Amino acid sequence: MPELPDLEVYAGNLTKQLSQKEVADVFVFAEDKCNASQEKLQQSLISARVDSFRRSGKEMHINFSNGQKIGIHLMLMGRFDIVSDLEPVPFKLLAIRFAKQYLTVSDPKIWAKITLNPVESKVPDALSADFTPSYLVTKLMEKKTKQIKAFLIDQSIVRGIGNAYVDEILWEAKISPESKAGKLPSDVVNCLHHSICHVLQRSVKEILAINPDIINGEIREFMRVHNKNRQHCPNGFPIKVSKITSKTTYYTDEQRIF
Amino acid sequence: MPELPDLEVYAGNLTKQLSQKEVADVFVFAEDKCNASQEKLQQSLISARVDSFRRSGKEMHINFSNGQKIGIHLMLMGRFDIVSDLEPVPFKLLAIRFAKQYLTVSDPKIWAKITLNPVESKVPDALSADFTPSYLVTKLMEKKTKQIKAFLIDQSIVRGIGNAYVDEILWEAKISPESKAGKLPSDVVNCLHHSICHVLQRSVKEILAINPDIINGEIREFMRVHNKNRQHCPNGFPIKVSKITSKTTYYTDEQRIF
């Protein structure tokens, strides 16, 4: 459910709520969703303090004062909660106990993944400085026959863009999702790069404006086209729905195909 | 160009013309199209006699009296010729000299392939006894999501059917080329098996009736639907043309989709 902007806001709020807190205990409820045992996590984390929560692509990274890290991928339905009692939280995968509260990671589908000390990805994050226009050009040429929508949500090309925000980005850039990566003119590529950064950063602000303290759930009401509740985009064009590479896609006739 | 029925007729005619003839010499004009050098072929074949030419899938096999074999795949444009002088034959890949004539294999695209002692394929030939209805059923289930046209021309499933005859077969069986392999009812599968054998064997006779001595070139004028010169099939239905898995396909609305 959460995509990059949601996770970005969660990171700030979780950092605000939990930084400097000392880990009292760690519980793993689904060993097969974690690359380390409960014992290993306890050894690694107990008595360390939280430094920060940082988003990396679609994962959340928790950095601890002793240099240990935890990576969490929420997949489709995972969520964070901060609770005083574990009992009421259903579908728990992980809980970290602090003095008088717990951070839980839960997922009714049990698809979320927990990683102790995840390796740094070499793929640029969509909001990182190394995701440059020239990197984008190079990859577009390498993947010239790939549909631009499939290209942008491919986490091995750029990390963080998901199926909802890619529609917003392509709509803002006025590019049809079916365009071939290798066919975008260079002015359109520059426009696309700008739209990626602009849409994602603007969405962070829009989420904060609606729910400044959010650490789970999604806010999508501000979306321009990837939005079940709209029939028209802000320019008044009717929103169309179809499947592009098996994924539900919202777009309008304003978007040019290349 | 040549498909199974053409090759079947070539095999009979080449056997008729060349069997018992003794190999005087062998010339290889394109070493990269052959798995053996000219010297190796000369050592293997000189002074052996031709036993027979036999079609195997879309390949021609020449069997020699000393147990050696040559496999020839003509690909799209390759051809056999029997000539008294090599000079006029363009695009030669291979020539076998007999007492006073040559058998040549030529190909303007240089795609044809020559194989000394090809290994026997374990995939059944479409006209062999091991291509049974029950084999067909098994493979249809294994490849259940594959389009039936793509299925039938896949040489790893059954050898010998190409893009022209598959259209004739599917038209005779009244099966749409887009049908999924796994969805054919069992009576339709039996009908399909019968059509495969019937269309191919009948076409051998039709070619022989038109040109009994043919050893190259193609005869397609008798084709019911895969035929540029027809607008209607024999039943009067208009012939439609489209692309199925990138291949030109002729069919009519008589053919049911499963």
Added chain:
DNA sequence: GCCCCAAACAACGA
């Protein structure tokens, strides 16, 4: 709304 794998399909070259 996610990611993975296997299988099918498309694009290109020889």
Added chain:
DNA sequence: CTCGTTGTTTGGGG
């Protein structure tokens, strides 16, 4: 009308 290789898309499952 042919085949092989590579990369992309599809479909099913967790």
